[in-house]
Amino acid sequence: MTNVDLPGPADAEDLGEDVARLFEDLDRARPLDQRILPGAFSPTLDAVETADAIEIIVDVPGVPPDDLRVLVRGNIVVIAGGKMPPNACERARASFHLVERAFGRFARAVRLNGAFESAGTTATVAGGELRVRVPRLNERRGRGVLIPVRRG
DSSP: OOOEEOOOHHHHHHHHHHHHHHHHHHHHTSOGGGOOOOOOOOOOEEEEEOSSEEEEEEEOTTOOGGGEEEEEETTEEEEEEEEOOSOHHHHHTOOOSOOOOOOEEEEEEEEEOSOBOGGGOEEEEETTEEEEEEEBOOOOTTOOOOOOOOOO
16 A cells, blocks of 8 residues: 655755745736735645555635646645635624634645656546545556576
């Protein structure tokens, strides 16, 4: 079974740069008054391995596809995005008694241990879930390969 975990300290600098670029890309796609501010939002995720792929399923209710970015770099999948709070005008007319939903930017990184084909990765959003599918490389592990021996 493939091990899935969070990236270690050696990857942190490169990942930080990648996440910063993903957030800049998200910001460029929105007008200044509609940018997603940093927040303490970390969506839950599951990583499910099948015989031919690994699928990362992230809870992103209320997050449109345009506010999500997926980057595969080596054996690390980075998922970044942002969830906008309710319209400021609506909030001005309301008095909140309980606030449990989180808003703002988020980034999650998952390390894949094994041989996967990053170029074949797909990402789809439906029903409040982002599904990132990274196909497994067809390997020949365990198979004997006959190597011809020639005279030199």
